[in-house]
Amino acid sequence: xxxxxxxxxxxxxxxxxxxxxxxxxxxxxxxxxxxxxxxxxxxxxxxxxxxxxxxxxxxxxxxxxxxxxxxxxxxxxxxxxxxxxxxxxxxxxxxxxxxxxxxxxxxxxxxxxxxxxxxxxxxxxxxxxxxxxxxxxxxxxxxxxxxxxxxxxxxxxxxxxxxxxxxxxxxxxxxxxxxxxxxxxxxxxxxxxxxxxxxxxxxxxxxxxxxxxxxxxxxxxxxxxxxxxxxxxxxxxxxxxxxxxxxxxxxxxxxxxxxxxxxxxxxxxxxxxxxxxxxxxxxxxxxxxxxxxxxxxxxxxxxxxxxxxxxxxxxxxxxxxxxxxxxxxxxxxxxxxxxxxxxxxxxxxxxxxxxxxxxxxxxxxxxxxxxxxxxxxxxxxxxxxxxxxxxxxxxxxxxxxxxxxxxxxxxxxxxxxxxxxxxxxxxxxxxxxxxxxxxxxxxxxxxxxxxxxxxxxxxxxxxxxxxxxxxxxxxxxxxxxxxxxxxxxxxxxxxxxxxxxxxxxxxxxxxxxxxxx
Numbered sequence: 001x002x003x004x005x006x007x008x009x010x011x012x013x014x015x016x017x018x019x020x021x022x023x024x025x026x027x028x029x030x031x032x033x034x035x036x037x038x039x040x041x042x043x044x045x046x047x048x049x050x051x052x053x054x055x056x057x058x059x060x061x062x063x064x065x066x067x068x069x070x071x072x073x074x075x076x077x078x079x080x081x082x083x084x085x086x087x088x089x090x091x092x093x094x095x096x097x098x099x100x101x102x103x104x105x106x107x108x109x110x111x112x113x114x115x116x117x118x119x120x121x122x123x124x125x126x127x128x129x130x131x132x133x134x135x136x137x138x139x140x141x142x143x144x145x146x147x148x149x150x151x152x153x154x155x156x157x158x159x160x161x162x163x164x165x166x167x168x169x170x171x172x173x174x175x176x177x178x179x180x181x182x183x184x185x186x187x188x189x190x191x192x193x194x195x196x197x198x199x200x201x202x203x204x205x206x207x208x209x210x211x212x213x214x215x216x217x218x219x220x221x222x223x224x225x226x227x228x229x230x231x232x233x234x235x236x237x238x239x240x241x242x243x244x245x246x247x248x249x250x251x252x253x254x255x256x257x258x259x260x261x262x263x264x265x266x267x268x269x270x271x272x273x274x275x276x277x278x279x280x281x282x283x284x285x286x287x288x289x290x291x292x293x294x295x296x297x298x299x300x301x302x303x304x305x306x307x308x309x310x311x312x313x314x315x316x317x318x319x320x321x322x323x324x325x326x327x328x329x330x331x332x333x334x335x336x337x338x339x340x341x342x343x344x345x346x347x348x349x350x351x352x353x354x355x356x357x358x359x360x361x362x363x364x365x366x367x368x369x370x371x372x373x374x375x376x377x378x379x380x381x382x383x384x385x386x387x388x389x390x391x392x393x394x395x396x397x398x399x400x401x402x403x404x405x406x407x408x409x410x411x412x413x414x415x416x417x418x419x420x421x422x423x424x425x426x427x428x429x430x431x432x433x434x435x436x437x438x439x440x441x442x443x444x445x446x447x448x449x450x451x452x453x454x455x456x457x458x459x460x461x462x463x464x465x466x467x468x469x470x471x472x473x474x475x476x477x478x479x480x481x482x483x484x485x486x487x488x489x490x491x492x493x494x495x496x497x498x499x500x501x502x503x504x505x506x507x508x509x510x511x512x513x514x515x516x517x
Contacts, residue, residue, distance in 0.1 A: 004176055006052075006176075007051070007052040007055045007056065008049070008050070008051055008052070008056070008072070008083060009027070009028075009033075009048075009049070009050040010047075010048075010049050010068075010083070010085040011027075011046075011047065011048040011049075011085075012046070012047055012085065012086075012087040012172075013040075013044070013045065013046060013087060013172070014037070014040055014045075014046030014047065014048050015040045015044065015045075015046050016039070016040055016046055017039050017040055018039070019035065019037045019039070019048065024050065027048075027050065028050055031052060032052060032053045032054050033050040033051060033052055033053065034050070034051050034053050034058060035048065035049065035050050035051075036048075036049050036058075036061050036063070036068060036070065037049070037068075038063050038068060044090075045066070045087060046087075047063070047066075047067070047068050047085050047087055048085075049068050049070060049083070049085050051070065051072060054075070055074065055075060055076075056072040056073060056074060056075065057072070057073045057075065058070055058071070058072060058073075059071040059072065059073050059080060064101045064102075064105065065098075065101065066086065066087050066088065066089065066098055066101065067084055067085065067086045067087070067101065067102060067105065068084070068085040069082060069083070069084045069085075069105060070082065070083050070084075070085075079156075081153055081156070084105075086102065120148040120149065120150055121148065121149060121150075121151070121154065122146055122147065122148050123147045123148070123149055123160065123161075123162040123177070124162065125146075125147075125162050125163070125164055125175070126161065126162065126163045126164065126327070126328060127163045127164030127165065127166075127173075128164040128166070128167065128173050128257075128260050128261070128264070129141075129143075129261070129264035129265075130142060130143055130173070130264060131143050131144050131145040131146075131164060131172060131173040131175070132144040132145065132171055132172050132173065133167065133171055134171060135171055135277070136273070137270040137273040137274060138270065138273070139263075139273065141263065141264075144172070145172055145173065145175055147162050147175055147177055151451075151454065157179040157180055158180070159178075159179070159180025160177065160178065160179050160180060161177070161178050161180070162175060162176070162177050162178075163175070163176045163178070164176075166253045166256050166257045166260065167256075167260065168253070168256065168280055168283050168284065168287075169280070169283075169284050169287065192233065193237070196233075196236075196237070202236075205232075205236065206229070206232070206233075209228060209229060209232045210225070210229070211224065211225055211228060213225075245286060248282075248286070249283060249286050252279045252280075252282055252283050253283065255279055256276055256279055256280060256283075259272060259275070259276045260276075261336075326343060329342075329343050329346055329347070331346055363421065363424045363425040365393075365395065365400060365418075365421050367395070369417050369420065369421055370392050370393050370402070370417065371392075373392075373413065373417055374389050374390060374392045375389070378410075378413045378417070379392050379404070379410060379413060379414065379417075380405050380407070380410060381403060381405075382403045382405065390403075391403050394464070396465055399464065399465060401464060402414065406440075406441065411449070411452055411453075415452070415453065431453065431454045431455050432456075434453070434455045434456070435455055435456050435457070435458030435462070436449055436450045436453055436455045436456070436457060436458060437458045437459075437460060437462060437471075438450075438457075439471050460472075461474060461478055466482070466485065467482060468481065468482060
């Protein structure tokens, strides 16, 4: 919580039948969190959502049997958006009712945050390949945990990223969603941590530093004693207490991560899995010591300052800075590049190939995929009485126009064909620069089609290869732009022709003069 500065935390499968203040303060690590929960049914289920009240206020909260839905309001911008914490059923017989509850909530939501923007997209996950394991020496590993966002939310946070943290202490992998906003780091101050008493050798080191009082005045002795102890413990905590513990924890997590990555591509031996679980046990011991410290600190803050947030909790800057950092790159061979030098070399080589000459792709969208789809009847095409087989597309280089009938089945087929083109060719369609031009549809239906293809709504007349195209007869003013463009080309050509004729005449006169000599 402290390391990643989490503002919203969603937990599933808590398996607790009672939520206490000490439990929430322990999870929140002393932060100013408000909590909503759904208790577990025996040893299964249980949901818990915590929201940092310094950043958000909860406008509304509701819950179903297997979900929690909260509407949050940002304190800095006063904008609202929703968070849904979902825990799916294990039994197949309960899945249809579960999906029906989620669907009813989305369709009947009265806040307006879900209705009208039901197109959800799964965030691409970085890190571990799998998100769940049964923690056996020959484990079963699958992807159970996912994060979905709406188009509008992703547009608000364009630098959003999802990373799978190293799995420690649970059979599920923690998922970290970063919006791309950078929080202000505050300077750390020294304070005694009760967890130091659990470190072997700490008490002996303190006794060595403890000075014995002679004839010294008691207040001076106490001052000198406290100054010496504080200086010793500050240095010990930086070099041994926190420093070595942090290094050991980072080293263990890195080793576990390497084994998890290796398990994603090949089968590990029983000895390797046993080694991984032993390292996880060591990390859990470190976490237990840290937990003692945070429980103590959270209890003191709660008793002393309670809800007086303005005088206790750190302020958050209103100015925002977007981050754009590439932490990992996967090359064409599937190898992961994480150090800065390798990433720079890979990016440099990538752009050399991108702007250099390359063979023409064998997979073509128009004359390849769409022509075959038209022949097989998946795409009908327009005006079949004028164009044999129907007009399905116009394409010149990378400028393409697709023609579709107002049929739901054809919409699905075209989306599937575009997806197949991306997968087969390795290229990506830039939907943000694409536009939809519906003809003869109601305004609501036009918007639905545009949202279906994740494109902007275009307006007629449009331009294709510099030529205006409309759904009606174009006016003289709309055609004048094309006429002016052609006239510009003609004038340039005439000037070039006249200059060529003048040069030819000068050459003939020079030739006659030389021959006369």
